[in-house]
Structure formats: structure tokens, C-alpha cells
Amino acid sequence: MSVTIRDVARASGVHISTVSRTFSAPHLVNSNTRSRVLACAEQLGYRPNRAARALITGRTYNIGLIVADIANPFFPPLIKAAESQARKHDHHIFVADTNEDPAVEEELVRALAKQVDGVLVVSPRMSNALIEQLSHEVPLAVVNRQIAGIPGVVMDVAQGARLAIEHLLSLGHTDIALVSGPRGSWTSREIRRSASAAARHKLTVIGPNPPTEVGGLAVAEEVLRAGATAVLAYNDLMAIGLIEGLIAAGARVPQDVSVVGIDDIMLSRLTRPKLTTVATPTAAAGRAAVDMLLALGDQQGDDRRTTAHVHLQTELVIRDSTGPGPGPHSAPGGVAS
Amino acid sequence: MSVTIRDVARASGVHISTVSRTFSAPHLVNSNTRSRVLACAEQLGYRPNRAARALITGRTYNIGLIVADIANPFFPPLIKAAESQARKHDHHIFVADTNEDPAVEEELVRALAKQVDGVLVVSPRMSNALIEQLSHEVPLAVVNRQIAGIPGVVMDVAQGARLAIEHLLSLGHTDIALVSGPRGSWTSREIRRSASAAARHKLTVIGPNPPTEVGGLAVAEEVLRAGATAVLAYNDLMAIGLIEGLIAAGARVPQDVSVVGIDDIMLSRLTRPKLTTVATPTAAAGRAAVDMLLALGDQQGDDRRTTAHVHLQTELVIRDSTGPGPGPHSAPGGVAS
DNA sequence: GTGAAAGCGCTAACAC
DNA sequence: GTGTTAGCGCTTTCAC
Numbered sequence: 057m058s059v060t061i062r063d064v065a066r067a068s069g070v071h072i073s074t075v076s077r078t079f080s081a082p083h084l085v086n087s088n089t090r091s092r093v094l095a096c097a098e099q100l101g102y103r104p105n106r107a108a109r110a111l112i113t114g115r116t117y118n119i120g121l122i123v124a125d126i127a128n129p130f131f132p133p134l135i136k137a138a139e140s141q142a143r144k145h146d147h148h149i150f151v152a153d154t155n156e157d158p159a160v161e162e163e164l165v166r167a168l169a170k171q172v173d174g175v176l177v178v179s180p181r182m183s184n185a186l187i188e189q190l191s192h193e194v195p196l197a198v199v200n201r202q203i204a205g206i207p208g209v210v211m212d213v214a215q216g217a218r219l220a221i222e223h224l225l226s227l228g229h230t231d232i233a234l235v236s237g238p239r240g241s242w243t244s245r246e247i248r249r250s251a252s253a254a255a256r257h258k259l260t261v262i263g264p265n266p267p268t269e270v271g272g273l274a275v276a277e278e279v280l281r282a283g284a285t286a287v288l289a290y291n292d293l294m295a296i297g298l299i300e301g302l303i304a305a306g307a308r309v310p311q312d313v314s315v316v317g318i319d320d321i322m323l324s325r326l327t328r329p330k331l332t333t334v335a336t337p338t339a340a341a342g343r344a345a346v347d348m349l350l351a352l353g354d355q356q357g358d359d360r361r362t363t364a365h366v367h368l369q370t371e372l373v374i375r376d377s378t379g380p381g382p383g384p385h386s387a388p389g390g391v392a393s
Numbered sequence: 394m395s396v397t398i399r400d401v402a403r404a405s406g407v408h409i410s411t412v413s414r415t416f417s418a419p420h421l422v423n424s425n426t427r428s429r430v431l432a433c434a435e436q437l438g439y440r441p442n443r444a445a446r447a448l449i450t451g452r453t454y455n456i457g458l459i460v461a462d463i464a465n466p467f468f469p470p471l472i473k474a475a476e477s478q479a480r481k482h483d484h485h486i487f488v489a490d491t492n493e494d495p496a497v498e499e500e501l502v503r504a505l506a507k508q509v510d511g512v513l514v515v516s517p518r519m520s521n522a523l524i525e526q527l528s529h530e531v532p533l534a535v536v537n538r539q540i541a542g543i544p545g546v547v548m549d550v551a552q553g554a555r556l557a558i559e560h561l562l563s564l565g566h567t568d569i570a571l572v573s574g575p576r577g578s579w580t581s582r583e584i585r586r587s588a589s590a591a592a593r594h595k596l597t598v599i600g601p602n603p604p605t606e607v608g609g610l611a612v613a614e615e616v617l618r619a620g621a622t623a624v625l626a627y628n629d630l631m632a633i634g635l636i637e638g639l640i641a642a643g644a645r646v647p648q649d650v651s652v653v654g655i656d657d658i659m660l661s662r663l664t665r666p667k668l669t670t671v672a673t674p675t676a677a678a679g680r681a682a683v684d685m686l687l688a689l690g691d692q693q694g695d696d697r698r699t700t701a702h703v704h705l706q707t708e709l710v711i712r713d714s715t716g717p718g719p720g721p722h723s724a725p726g727g728v729a730s
Numbered sequence: 731g732t733g734a735a736a737g738c739g740c741t742a743a744c745a746c
Numbered sequence: 747g748t749g750t751t752a753g754c755g756c757t758t759t760c761a762c
Contacts, residue, residue: 058507060739071749076741086747101530105507107444107453108739111754116444118487118508126473129466129659136463139490148505150455151488153476168485170395170442171455193438269659296663322466322606326633328665397755408733413757423731445755448738 059100068096079104119349120150120168120175122161124238128267129321130291130338134178134199137342145350147173156238156266158182162190169194174349177201181240197349199341201242202365207352209344209366213243213318214250216334216370220288220316221254223332223372229286229314229381233279235272235298236263237290244290247318251288260284269297276301285313285381292317292324292333299327299377310379320373329376337368344368396437405433416441456686457487457505457512459498461575465604466658467628467675471515471536474679482687484510493575493603495519499527506531511686514538518577534686536678538579539702544689546681546703550580550655551587553671553707557625557653558591560669560709566623566651566718570616572609572635573600574627581627584655588625597621606634613638622650622718629654629661629670636664636714647716657710666713674705681705 065072070089077085078093085093096102110116119142123131135151142149150168154160158181165175174195180187184203190196191206198208224232234251237244244264252259260282265271272294279287279298289295295317299309307313309329317324320335344366351364402409407426414422415430422430433439447453456479460468472488479486487505491497495518502512511532517524521540527533528543535545561569571588574581581601589596597619602608609631616624616635626632632654636646644650646666654661657672681703688701 058739062739072739073741073750074748076739077748080741084747089747103503103507105448105739107508108448108754109741111442111445111448111739111756112741114754126476127469127659129469132464132466132469135488136490139463139488143489148487148489148508150485151472151476152480152485153473166440170440171444171485300663322464323660323663326637326660326664395755399755409755410734410757411732413755414732417757421731426731442755445738446757448740448755449757451738 058105059102060105061102063100064093064097064102067100068093080109115353116171116173117147118150118172119147119346120152120165120172121178122152122154122164122168122175122180123178124154124156124181124267126151126153128293129323130293130319131178133322134338134342137339138176138346141343141346142350145346147346147350154181156181158186158240162186165190165194165196173353176345176349178345179241179243181238183240195349195352197345197352199345205363207348207363207365209341209348209368211243211336211338211341211368212370213334213336214246216318216336216372217247217250217288218254219370219372220318220332220334221251223374223378224286224288224314224316224381225254225256227286227314227378227381230257231260231282231284231286232257233260233262233282233284233287235265235275235279235287235289235294236261237265237267237294239264241267241290247288247290263290265290265294267291267294269293269300272297272299273301276305279313280305280307286315286378287313288316288318290318292319292321292331295331295333295377296323296327299329299331310377314378314381316378324373324375332375332378333373335371335373337370340368341366395442396439397442398439400437401430401434401439404437405430417446452690453508453510454484455487455509456484456683457489457502457509458515459489459491459501459505459512459517460515461491461493461518461604463488463490465630466660467630467656468515470659471675471679474676475513475683478680478683479687482683484683484687491518493518495523495577499523502527502531502533510690513682513686515682516578516580518575520577532686532689534682534689536682542700544685544700544702546678546685546705548580548673548675548678548705549707550671550673551583553655553673553709554584554587554625555591556707556709557655557669557671558588560711560715561623561625561651561653561718562591562593564623564651564715564717567594568597568619568621568623569594570597570599570619570621570624572602572612572616572624572626572631573598574602574604574631576601578604578627584625584627600627602627602631604628604631606630606637609634609636610638613642616650617642617644623652623715624650625653625655627655629656629658629668632668632670632714633660633664636666636668647714651715651718653715661710661712669712669715670710672708672710674707677705678703
């Protein structure tokens with residue numbers, strides 16, 4: 057039904073292998089022949105069948121991108137950047153959604169393995185050991201997880217969390233809550249580790265929670281019960297949900313409770329109060345991860361070089377959801393200075 | 394490198410064709426043999442190579458999804474629903490982003506054609522004629538465009554736009570502006586057509602514009618210059634940008650200008666003022682479109698049945714960005730009743 | 731119910 | 747520089 061290499065060969069009066077070479081190794085073909093073949097191909101609307109080609113070469117020119125939740129606003133900019141970068145290198149991308157389920161992650165990696173040159177797993181929920189194992193079945197890179205021997209790009213949320221906590225401390229907050237993310241999230245553990253280290257006072261950890269608006273909303277009461285005057289949330293979506301919940305419960309943000317998110321998704325500039333948050337470079341991460349994956353494929357068979365790791369800086373963006381806390385200077389009966 | 398049908402055949406002491414049948418036509422194989430083969434396959438970690446299979450059967454179990462902008466919040470819920478529905482039918486999906494460029498759309502459809510069972514083009518920007526032509530090269534369905542002979546699902550934005558305009562009229566607005574969307578958008582034309590018909594008074598059309606927050610922000614001045622007291626925007630993102638622009642220009646929303654969006658993206662509930670908008674069922678559209686595409690593939694070779702069209706209802710969601718206009722009842726010097 | 735053989739569209743030695 | 751041949755992993759006649 058579709059036009060094949062054979063049709064082009066017939067039309068241009070050469071053998072199919074010459075047509076093949078015209079497309080896969082043009083320099084090996086006489087320039088006259090080449091233009092004739094090209095002309096015929098063009099006219100017939102011939103397009104090489106990549107799947108057939110891959111059967112021989114082993115290169116599919118596809119990559120797999122596995123994310124926890126396409127509709128979570130954190131991911132689309134990353135997906136877009138990855139797709140764009142992939143296409144720059146003439147690759148197409150499969151996108152798959154795991155719904156935060158580690159079992160689905162594993163299944164998807166295996167299901168895609170044969171059709172791709174590599175798989176990118178973003179914010180994986182599965183264990184390091186499993187990732188390690190899967191990386192033997194298919195070239196694999198990871199975003200938001202640091203694993204020895206597995207190429208990956210991480211955003212430095214530890215640094216970001218530290219900045220966020222320091223910001224809250226400097227505002228005079230002493231009772232800080234950390235609303236953590238989903239079980240299995242490396243990012244969530246990093247945030248917790250770093251925030252705990254940075255908080256000189258009490259740090260109440262609430263979680264794990266689903267990384268969604270609803271997840272944030274659901275813990276509002278608990279935050280208030282804990283007596284926290286400031287909160288660092290696992291991501292912006294949760295922070296926004298939390299703010300909704302706090303307001304619904306009668307608390308004002310930031311007058312009664314300060315809230316900091318992480319990611320700086322588009323939403324964060326647009327909600328009221330505008331969210332103070334830690335900006336993570338998601339588009340850059342998507343691009344870097346694709347580059348990494350493609351590089352992995354190129355060094356085929358080499359004695360494995362030192363696996364690359366990319367570390368991206370994060371940045372605190374102070375907006376309107378954080379304000380002064382009941383610190384030493386504002387204690388009841390304090391001196392007006 | 395990878396385990397093939399041949400390895401399984403060797404391990405289970407049968408011919409490769411028996412292994413093949415075990416996976417593609419299990420009923421043709423003796424149940425004892427079958428379980429033996431299955432056991433060996435399992436143990437070796439065998440997975441059929443879909444690309445190789447497709448070479449013969451013509452079915453890839455992949456579908457292509459082409460959208461204008463992955464990072465535009467309108468699309469992710471649709472992509473997620475489509476992916477989920479596709480996977481229910483054991484299909485994987487390629488996602489590609491055209492950056493609103495019709496030429497890229499065309500190129501992507503052709504580039505993906507050989508690797509998929511069908512392509513879904515969402516909110517296409519290319520011409521009907523081109524879509525028609527492409528549909529001969531690969532099974533194709535369309536979202537947000539009505540074309541005779543091409544299966545598609547549309548959201549009834551005409552109905553939505555009418556409801557929105559009627560809502561504004563009932564609030565007493567007489568000078569209404571329509572901020573239209575990108576050139577080539579069927580949805581934008583539909584909205585314009587329907588809004589024009591519904592508006593009994595002046596309707597100032599501003600556009601075409603890029604369907605983004607910036608696109609909305611950019612026309613704020615023009616809206617004010619036009620003297621409009623109410624605006625219907627092509628989508629929520631533009632409406633939100635527009636509101637930002639209006640506020641920056643010193644106008645209050647909804648006191649001075651009412652704004653209605655279209656789509657009801659997640660953001661719309663979270664910005665302040667909360668956006669009045671026309672809710673479009675994007676997830677349902679994604680699912681329906683995938684079903685349609687898969688059905689297309691199944692009726693292979695049939696004398697083409699009447700092509701299906703799905704029409705999804707929309708709904709006006711009244712929130713806080715619309716309010717009373719300077720209608721008859723609120724004219725200066727009017728009677729306090 | 732199973733094996734043998736041909737072939738999907740293409741590439742990659744190898745001759746000439 | 748081009749044709750010949752084998753074969754990637756798999757399905758699908760066709761015998762038996």
C-alpha cells in the first residue's frame with residue numbers, strides 16, 4: 057500500500073541497495089544517480105520506513121519519556137523541552153503516564169524498550185535497584201534522582217529547600233512545617249533532608265502526600281493543628297491547595313501562615329497571593345536529559361565511560377505568600393523599636 | 394543482544410513459528426506446548442518486537458498525537474486522557490508539538506505515518522484540503538475541527554460562546570469585545586461566528602492573536618481603547634493575560650470590565666478574580682478521539698462507512714470575572730429602585 | 731498441531 | 747559506484 061524502496065528503485069532504474077545508500081550513506085553514491093533517485097523518491101512521496109531500518113541498525117530514532125502525571129503542571133514544560141530537543145536530533149518521543157504508580161513505571165520501560173533508543177524516567181517512584189536493573193535492558197536516564205552508574209539530571213532542590221527555610225527563619229518563623237511529597241520520591245527525601253538540616257527549630261513533617269492540589273488542601277487542618285506559622289510544600293500545586301485550605305479554615309496567608317512552594321510552575325505567578333517558591337529549571341532539565349540519552353546511545357559498545365550527571369541550580373523566588381512570623385521581634389509585649 | 398523468538402524456540406524445543414503462534418494466535422497451539430513456550434519466554438524475559446511484527450501485520454500499536462503547544466494548559470489533560478485510553482487498548486502514543494506552525498503539522502503527520510496506526514491532530518492550524526490529503530496517507534482523526542469525510546470530535550464552542558455572550562448581555566453589557574485566537578483555528582472562527590450572531594449590539598473583534606497569556610496581555614490597551622465593558626477571549630490563558638493587562642492599565646475586573654474565557658483550565662479556578670469561562674470537556678475529547686482512531690483502523694478495507702463525528706457539549710461556568718455592565722439600569726442619573 | 735519457507739522494508743557485507 | 751546476497755524479528759501461507 058505504501059511506497060517502498062523497491063518502487064523507487066524501479067522508477068529510477070537502479071537496484072534497491074542504491075536507493076538505500078542514497079538515504080543512509082549518500083556519499084557512497086554517484087551524484088548523478090543520487091539526484092535521479094532523490095527525484096523519483098520525491099515524486100513518489102517515498103519515506104524510509106524507520107521501523108524496518110531499525111530492525112537492522114538497532115537505532116529507532118525514538119525515545120521514551122515516562123512521567124508520573126502529564127496533567128501535573130510541573131511536567132508539560134519538561135515534556136515540551138524534551139520533545140523539542142529530541143526532534144532537533146530527528147527523534148520522536150513516546151510519552152507515557154504512570155499515574156504515580158511504580159509498577160506501571162517498570163512495565164512501561166519494558167514495553168517501550170524495543171521501540172526506542174533510550175528511555176527517560178522523570179521523577180521515578182521505583183527503587184534504585186529496579187532502575188539499575190532496567191538500565192541493563194535499555195539505555196536509560198533519569199531526571200530527579202541521583203543513582204551511581206545511571207546517567208541523570210537532578211535539580212538541586214536541597215539547595216532550594218535550604219534557601220526557602222533560611223528565608224522563613226529570617227522572617228522570624230520558628231514553627232515550620234514541611235509538607236512532603238509522594239512516597240518513593242527522591243526529591244521529597246532531598247527536600248526533607250536539607251530542610252531538616254537548615255531548620256534550627258522545630259520542623260514538623262507532614263506526609264507522604266499525593267503531589268497535587270488536593271494533597272495540599274487535605275493537610276491544611278493538620279498544619280494549623282501543629283501550630284506552624286510557616287510551611288514549605290513539596291511542590292507549588294500542593295502549596296496552592298494548602299493555601300486554599302488554610303483560607304477556608306479561616307487563616308490568612310501570609311499574615312497567619314507563610315507558605316513556600318517548589319517548582320515555580322506558571323500558576324504560581326497567577327494565584328493570589330502570588331506564591332513564594334523555589335524555581336526549578338524544568339525545561340533545561342528536559343533538554344539536558346535528552347542530550348544525555350542520545351549521547352548514551354552514541355557511545356555504543358565503548359567500555360562504559362564515566363556516566364554523566366548534570367546538576368541544575370535552583371533559585372528562591374520571593375513573592376507574596378510569605379511574611380513576617382512571630383519571631384523574637386514581634387513577641388507579645390515586645391518593645392516597639 | 395535482546396532475546397528473540399528464536400531463543401524461546403530453542404529453549405522450548407519447538408519451531409519459531411510455534412512460538413509466534415503462541416503469542417499471536419494462542420488458540421492454534423496445543424495447550425501443553427503453549428504453557429511450555431510461555432514458561433520459557435517468561436524465564437528468558439522475551440518480549441515480542443512490535444516493530445518487526447508491524448512490518449508484516451501493518452499494525453504498529455502506536456498512535457501519533459499532534460498538538461500545537463504541550464505547555465499550553467489546555468492540552469495536558471487531553472494528552473493524558475488520550476494516552477490513558479490508548480494504553481487501555483495496548484497502544485503507545487507519540488506526542489509531538491508544532492509550536493502553532495501548520496508546516497510543522499504537515500511534516501509531523503508524514504514523519505509519524507509509518508510508525509503509527511493513526512494520527513490524531515488536535516486543534517489543527519493547517520487547511521482542510523491538506524488534512525483531507527494527509528488522511529489518504531495515514532488514518533487520521535481531528536479534534537476541534539469539523540471536516541466532511543474526516544472523523545473528528547469537536548467541542549461545541551459555538552454553543553459556549555453564545556451562552557457567554559448572553560450572560561454578558563443579561564448583565565447589561567452593550568459594548569463587547571471578542572479577543573480572537575490564532576489564524577487557522579476552526580475554534581476561533583466558530584466562536585466568532587456564534588458570538589457575532591448572539592451579540593445584539595456592537596461586537597469589536599480583536600485579532601488574530603497568539604493563544605497565550607502574553608497574547609491576552611498584549612491586547613488589554615486595545616480593549617480599553619475600544620471602549621468595551623466586556624470581553625470574550627478565545628481561551629482562558631488569554632483571558633487571564635488580558636485581566637493582568639487590564640489591571641496593570643488601571644481597570645478593575647469585573648467592576649470596569651467583565652472578562653469571560655473558554656476552556657476552564659485548572660488555572661481558572663485559582664486566579665483572582667476567579668474566571669468566568671466556558672468549560673470544554675477536553676479529557677472526554679481525548680478519549681473519544683482515540684476510540685475513533687482505533688475504530689478507523691479496525692474497519693480496514695471496508696467500503697468506508699459513514700465517518701463518525703462526535704459533538705461534545707460545553708457549559709458556562711460563572712465565577713468572579715464578570716459583573717454588571719453599564720446597561721439601562723445603571724445609567725448615570727438612573728432611578729434608584 | 732507443528733514445521734518449512736517465503737517475505738514485510740530495509741541495511742550491510744561482499745563482489746565486481 | 748553499483749548489484750548481489752543474506753538476514754534483522756517476526757507472521758503467515760502451505761504442507762504434513
